[in-house]
Amino acid sequence: MTTRAEQRKQTESRILTAARELFGEHGFDRTTVRMVATRAGSDPGLVMRYFGSKEQLFAQAAAIPTDGTIEGTPDEIATHLTAALAGKLADEPVTALAALRAMFTHPEAADEVRKAMTAQQRQIAGQLPGDDALVRSGVIGALTLGLVISRHLVKLDGLDVPTEQLTAIAGPLIEELVTGSRPVE
Amino acid sequence: MTTRAEQRKQTESRILTAARELFGEHGFDRTTVRMVATRAGSDPGLVMRYFGSKEQLFAQAAAIPTDGTIEGTPDEIATHLTAALAGKLADEPVTALAALRAMFTHPEAADEVRKAMTAQQRQIAGQLPGDDALVRSGVIGALTLGLVISRHLVKLDGLDVPTEQLTAIAGPLIEELVTGSRPVE
DNA sequence: GTCTATAAAGTGATAGAC
DNA sequence: GTCTATCACTTTATAGAC
Structure with a gap:
């Protein structure tokens, strides 16, 4: 009943x-x-x-689901961030997509996204080495945002591959951004 | 008169x-x-x-200004792409912003953006080494898109730094994606 | 050639019938 | 408690005055 x-x-x-x-x-x-x-x-x-x-x-x-605080050594942080990216790329994050799609025309949604991204960005930057930690952390956020948008919203055909293949490519980039190291020439 | x-x-x-x-x-x-x-x-x-x-x-x-064809060795391509990124980050690309902001709600604008990005992505991938050239080329596009959106549209505060600082960080990433090399551990 | 007045359609919101 | 009918408003688009 x-x-x-x-x-x-x-x-x-x-x-x-x-x-x-x-x-x-x-x-x-x-x-x-x-x-x-x-x-x-x-x-x-x-x-x-x-x-x-x-x-x-x-x-x-359209509430943004936060990733939770991330702590540990730079290596652990990189692993954690790559895993979080994998999750966002795997299945469509329905509730976050609402905020993402709306953010470009709805000012309040934009604030919501900015607030969520800024918080995580600062939280991570505090544990990274280097003067430009905040900028590198921002680039990680931009890369993540760009991949999620390109795959789920723009549906760029080159990114329509298994999640593992994407993380295999993006993972090293994140690691590089976290540690601040330069690739070999 | x-x-x-x-x-x-x-x-x-x-x-x-x-x-x-x-x-x-x-x-x-x-x-x-x-x-x-x-x-x-x-x-x-x-x-x-x-x-x-x-x-x-x-x-x-809202016509998308295309970047023109990019040719040369992988190194030259990386340099060219980084320069193009610098241009997009430096001053607000007014006409492209119209298409970018609209693309998430306006289907035709989305097609426009997808078409432009796909064309460039394929054109570049054809000159890169490796089986996953198309995917890596797509990641370059996603990174570029993410940075432009984060800086000009979301206005993420960590990215509000001189253009040179951003390209100094993103340039190596692009180079890595172009060549398909892995960073040192 | 330029601008005013208005039509036709669709929106968020509300009041009230069941 | 649930749903129908409608209001007040804004939009694109058009017709016609100047």
């Missing part, structure tokens, strides 16, 4: 899932409340009633 | 410039014909009359 509270929670959850998918597919502006309601098997009025506004629905749908 | 044809050309040019700036700042959906007309010191009706539709205006405003 389903109580009314349970019923409501299920509907709310279906709406949130539908919102995540649609915001990720079409961005903020092109996703309408009507579309979300239809995919969730509900109606626009209920979506508004539950979430208050389209903005608030987006805020709940 | 200004003939009518000249007058028209000037107005058309002002509209195009305004469109480039606004599409770059706010993306496709959030840029209205009204905004473009206002910034160009004209009116919406004239914009429509000259360009036919908002779509066609965008198509003309």
Whole structure:
């Protein structure tokens, strides 16, 4: 048996899932409340009633999942970062894609992404050697962002290969950025 | 003295410039014909009359400037690519920003970007050694894209440093990707 | 040639019927 | 508690006055 509270929670959850998918597919502006309601098997009025506004629905749908703090020796950090990259490349990070796609037109989404990236960037830079640790850490973030966008959003055909092949190429780059070493000539 | 044809050309040019700036700042959906007309010191009706539709205006405003063909030894290619990156990082590429910002929500803009990136990626991969030349070439594109987006669009604070400092870090990475060499352990 | 007025369509949000 | 009907607004695009 389903109580009314349970019923409501299920509907709310279906709406949130539908919102995540649609915001990720079409961005903020092109996703309408009507579309979300239809995919969730509900109606626009209920979506508004539950979430208050389209903005608030987006805020709940597009929260950026943080990677957690990363600690250890530079080598351990490099390994950890490469593993995190592998995870982002393997399966489409539905909820993060919503924020990524929206960030370029939705100022609040941009702040969200910037905040998340900056936090991790600083946290990592603090454990790296060299004067330009913050810059190198930023380049790691840019490389990660570029790979995720190119693979999942732009769908660049050259990157449509097994995850292992990508990490085999990107891993050494990250390691190099972490340690600050130069490659052999 | 200004003939009518000249007058028209000037107005058309002002509209195009305004469109480039606004599409770059706010993306496709959030840029209205009204905004473009206002910034160009004209009116919406004239914009429509000259360009036919908002779509066609965008198509003309957001054309991707191609880098031209790159040839030579791997070393020369790396140098060329690093120089091209430096150019994109130095001053905001206004017209490309329009396409970049719009690509995530505007399917046609996405095609435009994918087409431009794929073409260059293939052209370069053909001159690189190794089985995975196409993938490495794609990673170069992803790295470039990530850096441009992080610096100009996300405005990640760690990347707000002189261009030379960025190319000093990214240059070796590109070189490594071009040659397919591994860094020293 | 240039600009004003308006049409047609779609949006987020709301009020109220069931 | 759920959904239908509608409001108020903004958008692109057009028709016609100057």
